[in-house]
Amino acid sequence: MKRTILWMSVGMLLLAGLPGCGFKDIDRRFFVMAIGIDKSEKPDKPYHVSLKMAIPFSKIEPGKTNTYQLVSDDASSITEAIRHMKSKVDKELDFSQAKIVVIGKQMSAEILQKDTLDWFMRRRDIQGAAYMALGDPSAEEVLNVKTDSERFPGDSLFLSFDHDGTESSYIVTEYLFDFHRRVTEKGLDPYLPIIRPTGNAYLIDQVAVFDKTKLKAVLSPEETRIFNKLVAKYQKFDIETKTDQIQFALNVDKIKTNYNIDTSEDLAPVLHLNVRMIGQAEESSKSFYEKPWSYYERLAEQGVAARYTHLLQKLQALNVDPIGFGLHYCATHHNGQQAEWTAWETIYPKLAFKPNVRVEIKSSGGVK
Amino acid sequence: MSRYFFYFMSISMLIHTILIVPRDHMNARYDGAILSFLIGPAIGGVLVYAYTRSLSKFKGKGLPEIAAERLPKALSLPLVLGAGLMSFIAGGMAWIHCAFIISKYLNPDMSPYALLILFVIVTCAGAVQTSKTVLFSTEIIYIVCVPLLVVLLIHGLFSKSMNYDSVKVMLDYTWVMPSWSSLSAATNTFAGYMALSVFNRTFPADKQIKHLWLIPAVGLILELFSFFIPIGFHGTDGVDDYIYTWVSTVDAFRMKYLLIERVVSIYLLILLVVTYVFTMITWHVGAELVTGAFRIRPPKKASLRTQLPRLAVCVLIGIGTVIAGARFDETTLFKASSFWMGIRMPLDVLIVFAVVLLSRWRLKA
Numbered sequence: 001m002k003r004t005i006l007w008m009s010v011g012m013l014l015l016a017g018l019p020g021c022g023f024k025d026i027d028r029r030f031f032v033m034a035i036g037i038d039k040s041e042k043p044d045k046p047y048h049v050s051l052k053m054a055i056p057f058s059k060i061e062p063g064k065t066n067t068y069q070l071v072s073d074d075a076s077s078i079t080e081a082i083r084h085m086k087s088k089v090d091k092e093l094d095f096s097q098a099k100i101v102v103i104g105k106q107m108s109a110e111i112l113q114k115d116t117l118d119w120f121m122r123r124r125d126i127q128g129a130a131y132m133a134l135g136d137p138s139a140e141e142v143l144n145v146k147t148d149s150e151r152f153p154g155d156s157l158f159l160s161f162d163h164d165g166t167e168s169s170y171i172v173t174e175y176l177f178d179f180h181r182r183v184t185e186k187g188l189d190p191y192l193p194i195i196r197p198t199g200n201a202y203l204i205d206q207v208a209v210f211d212k213t214k215l216k217a218v219l220s221p222e223e224t225r226i227f228n229k230l231v232a233k234y235q236k237f238d239i240e241t242k243t244d245q246i247q248f249a250l251n252v253d254k255i256k257t258n259y260n261i262d263t264s265e266d267l268a269p270v271l272h273l274n275v276r277m278i279g280q281a282e283e284s285s286k287s288f289y290e291k292p293w294s295y296y297e298r299l300a301e302q303g304v305a306a307r308y309t310h311l312l313q314k315l316q317a318l319n320v321d322p323i324g325f326g327l328h329y330c331a332t333h334h335n336g337q338q339a340e341w342t343a344w345e346t347i348y349p350k351l352a353f354k355p356n357v358r359v360e361i362k363s364s365g366g367v368k
Numbered sequence: 369m370s371r372y373f374f375y376f377m378s379i380s381m382l383i384h385t386i387l388i389v390p391r392d393h394m395n396a397r398y399d400g401a402i403l404s405f406l407i408g409p410a411i412g413g414v415l416v417y418a419y420t421r422s423l424s425k426f427k428g429k430g431l432p433e434i435a436a437e438r439l440p441k442a443l444s445l446p447l448v449l450g451a452g453l454m455s456f457i458a459g460g461m462a463w464i465h466c467a468f469i470i471s472k473y474l475n476p477d478m479s480p481y482a483l484l485i486l487f488v489i490v491t492c493a494g495a496v497q498t499s500k501t502v503l504f505s506t507e508i509i510y511i512v513c514v515p516l517l518v519v520l521l522i523h524g525l526f527s528k529s530m531n532y533d534s535v536k537v538m539l540d541y542t543w544v545m546p547s548w549s550s551l552s553a554a555t556n557t558f559a560g561y562m563a564l565s566v567f568n569r570t571f572p573a574d575k576q577i578k579h580l581w582l583i584p585a586v587g588l589i590l591e592l593f594s595f596f597i598p599i600g601f602h603g604t605d606g607v608d609d610y611i612y613t614w615v616s617t618v619d620a621f622r623m624k625y626l627l628i629e630r631v632v633s634i635y636l637l638i639l640l641v642v643t644y645v646f647t648m649i650t651w652h653v654g655a656e657l658v659t660g661a662f663r664i665r666p667p668k669k670a671s672l673r674t675q676l677p678r679l680a681v682c683v684l685i686g687i688g689t690v691i692a693g694a695r696f697d698e699t700t701l702f703k704a705s706s707f708w709m710g711i712r713m714p715l716d717v718l719i720v721f722a723v724v725l726l727s728r729w730r731l732k733a
Contacts, residue, residue, distance in 0.1 A: 096630075121609065124472055124473050124476065127619055127630055127632070128616060128619035128620040128632075129619065129620050129621065129622040129630070162622075162624070164624065175529065175620065177529075177601065177602065177616075177619070177620040178529060178620075180602070180603075180606055180609070181531075181601070181602050181603035181606045182603075183606070184603050184605040184606035184609070185534065185603035185604060185605060185606060186604075186605070188531075188533075188603070232528075233528060324531070324533055327531070327533040327534065327537065328533050330533075330537045330540075331532075331533040331534070331535075331536030331537045331539075332536065334539070334540055336540060337537060337540050337541075340540075
C-alpha cells in the first residue's frame, strides 16, 4: 500500500515536468474570419493582404456582436505581410476559423500562378474546405462590409456560400481544395464566384471563369444560374417562360443532368446534354387548366434549352471548360491519357451542343 | 475468439491504408499502383491463409514454442528474433509517421520528438500487458474508433466534391506492371497476420478461424478507397502536391452537422488512437517474440517482476524509435518506410514458408 502511494506521488511529480506553454488562452487570440488578397500599387510589394478579425463577445446578438478589426499590409509575399501585421495587433493571430479567402479582381491573374495559392495550401491551419471568391472591386472592400443581420463577422458570407441560410441559385460555391484541383487538372478549369459589396450588404450573382492562366470572362447573372446547375449540380431553379399568349414561372426543385460526348462522326462531334427538371407553377398570367400541362412543359423546355445552348457556346468560344467535358472525355475513352487529351483539344472547338431538356410539372400550385 | 483475429488484421490494414502507404501509391499512380491493388491482396490472402491454417495445427502455442520444439537452436533463434524485430520496426515506423502528422497539424508548438517520447512511453506500458489484456483493449478501442473512420470513408465516397471522372481517367493506367515498392506496399497492408505468432496462444485450437476470405476482400476495398478518394478530391495531378494525402483529403471534408464542422481534427484524434492500438499490438508481439527467442515464456500470472524482460526490450526499442525519429526528416522517413516495406515482404514470405514447413515436418529429433 505504502509502495503504491510512493509510486503515485513520483508519477505526480513527473507531471510537473511537462511543458505548460504551447497553448495560448482564447482571450489572447484574434480569430481571423476572412482573408483578402489584393494587388497593391507598389511594384516591389505586390501583395496587399487584409485580415478580418473577430472581436470576441460573451453574448451573441445579431447585428451587434459582429464588430471586427480589419488590418491590412503591403508586402512582397503573403507571409511577410502576415508577419508585419502581427506587429499591428495585440493578440496572437489564429487562422483556424478563416473560412473564406477573397481574391481582389486585380489579383485574378496572379492567383493562378502557383506562388499565391501556395501559401494557403502550405499552411496547416487554413482549411481545405474554405470558400474562395473574387472581390469586385477589391477584396478589402468586401471584407469591410458589416451587415446588420450578422451574428459574428463574416457570418453572412459563410451562410450564403454553404447554402445553409439563403438558397439562391445565383450563388456559386467554390472551395479552396477544389480550386487547387481545377488549376492542376487537365480538362477541368477553375471558376470563382464574384462578391460585390452594396453598402451594408453583398451581392453575389456572377461567376468568373478562368482558363489555366488568366481570367477569361465574367458571366452575367442569368448565365450564372445555368452555370450553377451544370457545375455545382445545384438543385433549385426557376424557369420563366414568356410567349405572346401566356407568361408563367415554374419553381424547380429537382434537376437531373447527365451528358455524353458522341464522336462517332469525326467532323461533327456532338454533346448530348440530358436535363430532367421537376417543378411546380408559381406564377402565371392565365389559368393553368386551359390546356394540358404538356403544352406548358414543351413551352418551358424550349426556353431552357436555348439558355443552356447559349451558355455552353459562350464557354466554348472562350475556350474554357469549367464543367469538365474534357475530363469526362478522357474518362470515357481509353487509349492513353496524352492521346485522349490532344484529341479533345481538337474536338472541343467544333463540338455541337444538343441539350435535351425535359420539364415535368407536378402541380399548378394552390389555384387552377 | 476468432473475432480478435479480425480486429488486429483490420487495424493493421487501416493503419497501412491511411497512414503509411498512400504516399507510395500516389507517387506510383501512373506506374502500376492500380494493378498492385489486385496482386497485393492475392499474395496477402495466400500468406494469411497459409499462416493461419498452419498455426492452427499447434494448440495454444506461439511461434517461439513451435520453433523451440521443432527446430535446432541455431535456426529457431534467428527466425523468432527476426520476426520479433520486424514487428517492432513496423510499430516504430507507424509512431514516427503519426508523431510527424500530429506535430504538424494538431500541436505545432511541441517538437515531434517530445511527442514521440510520450507516445513511446504509453505504448511500452500497453505492450507489456498480457496477450489477453492487449486483445481486450484492442476490441474496446476498435469499437469506438473504427465506425467513425468508416463514416468518413463513406462520406468521401458520396460527397458532391468527389469527381468520378478523375477516377475513371486513372483507370487508363490499370494494366501497367507495378514496381516493387508499390507491390510491397500493397502486400504489406496484410502484414497484420504476423501478430498471430503470439496470439495463437490465446486462441482455442479446436476452432478454425472462419470467413478468411473477408481479409483480402476488405483489404482490396480499403486500398481502392484510400487510393481513389484522394484522387477524386484533389485531381489526378493535384493529388501529388500533398504530403499526407489522407489528412489533406479529410481537410477538404465539411460535415456540417457533426460535432465539429472541420472533421480533420476528429480524424487526427482517431488516427492517434488507432496508431496507438497498432503499435501496442506490434510491440507486444515483438516483445513476446524477442523474449521468447531466449526461452522466456509468458507467466501464468503477470506481475511487474515477470514482465521485466519484456519491458526492457520495449524500452530499448522505444529509445531506438525516438533516436530514429530525431534523425529522420519527412523525405528520409518516406524513403525509409518504402525501403522497409520493400525488404519486409520477402522476409514475411520466408517466415510463413518456414512455419508451413514446420507444421508438416520436424527438423529436431
